[in-house]
């Protein structure tokens with residue numbers, strides 16, 4: 022929306038950076054950002070990567086000034102329109118921008134998902150910039166995102182921690198005042214992890230003491246399992262439970278039965 | 291088409307044929323005689339065989355319910371072979387990966403085994419549950435048919451009551467069955483029942499402990515519900531169903547008005563053999579619809595819900611549709627209705643909805659007696675009313691359906707909110723308002739529609755319908771030619787009862803009691819803006835006028 026870069030310029034930039042190096046550097050940035058406060062990390066960074074980081078941060082800063090500063094302030098210090106982003110970490114930016122929530126559009130009860138507005142590398146740059154402002158949760162490591170954890174543990178944790186808002190099958194649910202917990206069926210593993218880590222909007226934060234990274238991986242594995250395996254019973258009717266079952270029985274089952282009775286008793290002429 | 295007059299017609303000859311008897315027919319004849327000599331069953335078979343079944347589609351809804359029930363019995367029996375109604379805790383070790391190693395009750399673990407490890411088990415679970423939903427939906431529609439055609443009037447009031455009992459039993463069967471798997475969803479339903487029982491003043495807590503065998507959830511409830519679900523309730527249900535059918539045979543069916551159809555006969559196919567053949571086929575159609583649904587559509591995925599545990603709850607937790615109206619009543623209660631009476635909390639937020647539901651059900655059960663009292667009608671009725679010809683009854687029915695419908699919608703208030711991008715609060719507020727205002731609006735709208743349709747019928751019966759053909763009369767005037775109805779068609783439009791409000795008259799002691807006054811007023815309200823059916827003289831008079839125009 023409030024983007025200044027012209028489409029062609031964006032495309033050029035995008036193609037220029039969609040190299041394997043981008044994801045590697047993204048990873049490195051993530052790690053660096055988490056450890057920003059820890060001297061150990063900074064000292065182990067090589068001169069080469071740190072120069073890359075600096076260039077990303079400066080690119081991120083430019084993107085931020087053009088697209089985000091109107092709400093979050095020139096230095097991400099926050100304004101009356103939006104909270105400060107100092108210390109929210111790369112994970113939060115990656116989630117918010119990567120799912121299309123940011124830059125926020127029309128105000129409503131809840132900032133909704135929409136088409137993603139930036140390329141992966143632009144998102145990485147924005148994340149690097151925000152991460153450089155203060156230590157915060159980093160982008161999760163791929164080892165937790167494989168979907169190969171323990172699905173049973175994940176399912177149980179999901180029922181206990183998430184189902185009250187997102188529904189047992191991840192079909193989503195209503196909250197108060199028009200807010201809602203979204204459907205989780207097509208959310209990527211990385212974004213699930215980041216959602217737990219950063220607690221967007223009305224969602225609580227599940228930090229690593231609350232749910233360990235391994236258990237987060239288990240939850241992700243369960244959600245991945247649900248996405249990959251169709252319901253053993255046939256059509257799932259949106260996983261909405263008895264309401265959709267009731268509608269189905271009245272409209273389709275009883276409806277076809279009534280149609281048949283009408284046909285059977287119709288005069289043969 | 292056969293006409294079954296109440297004055298017995300000669301029974302159709304059986305067993306006679308021009309063909310020489312084959313070995314097969316000799317054996318059947320012998321068997322038939324053998325059985326008849328020992329049971330005198332042929333009288334019953336004759337009576338049954340001559341029972342007539344009218345041929346309007348809405349008369350088949352009861353059958354739909356009956357056949358779904360047969361499917362429920364068959365599939366339920368299969369489930370009993372594998373289901374274990376115990377709340378003893380076990381570690382699940384079946385083939386559904388996301389529950390492996392999880393602790394759960396034996397009830398849930400056996401339900402999961404039925405679903406994943408018993409051949410055909412999941413299909414039959416789904417058959418049982420879909421058939422249950424269809425069963426109760428068919429009962430509901432069947433009841434509406436009875437209501438709106440006035441088929442509950444004398445002599446069928448008792449059968450209305452039995453039907454009502456069947457409906458309640460079906461709800462109880464459904465609820466107990468839904469609770470059996472002891473999964474998270476149904477456990478939350480039980481939790482609500484537990485809360486409602488505890489909300490009853492004074493005795494609530496005692497009853498609750500009695501029901502659950504101690505503190506909720508305890509370890510007894512599944513076993514108890516199982517006894518109710520497969521033993522006691524089905525036994526009563528089958529008995530009531532039997533009585534329902536016997537009364538149906540004794541009273542015969544109602545039928546819509548038509549030439550040759552009178553209060554003294556029933557026109558349609560006799561049960562034997564035409565109807566029996568049709569019914570047999572129809573059973574398989576219902577069976578087929580249920581089977582198809584169960585094969586292709588998931589119902590009650592307990593594997594997603596997981597074991598019951600009092601702490602978690604899922605968003606979008608709802609009961610099966612037939613309990614929805616009760617859930618909706620609880621959801622529509624405004625906040626802050628509970629208050630303290632000394633050291634006790636009086637939970638009006640629970641007591642009021644319970645009362646509303648009980649009153650609603652009581653009104654349904656009592657309606658035939660109420661209407662008989664209001665109209666003072668003691669005649670027998672075998673001709674079904676067209677809904678438009680009883681505007682007040684139809685309007686009351688519309689109001690009742692609206693009230694029920696709003697409660698029902700309220701049970702899915704959260705899903706309405708998320709799916710139509712509304713706030714839950716506004717959905718609840720609108721439904722609260724509709725619950726009160728909606729029935730009045732429906733009442734008036736339905737009544738106006740009925741009266742308008744009656745006026746149209748009257749018009750058509752007297753003047754025929756517009757043919758679209760314009761002719762110019764010799765005097766230069768243009769008129770549209772009206773096509774007259776055939777006598778056959780007109781019959782349907784004009785044959786209904788002309789009811790008049792009860793006149794307020796002193797009784798034999800010369801007094802007017804308060805009861806009589808109330809009744810006269812009620813009767814007046816019931817019939818105030820009725821439209822009289824077209825009379826024979828009116829038709830004849832009209833014919834003369836038309837004839838005059840045409841010549």
Ligand code: HEM
Nearest residue numbers: 366367369370373419422463464467468470471520524590
């Ligand atoms: C009108 C009658 C009945 C209704 C409405 C009804 C309804 C239900 C429902 C909704 C369930 C839950 C099924 C699920 O999704 O897991 C259930 C379970 C069950 N029903 Fe019935 N039922 C009826 C009669 C019967 C009868 C007559 C039997 C036995 C002969 C029976 C045996 C069972 C068993 C064993 C279960 C538990 C198995 C399971 O949940 O998988 N039911 N019933």
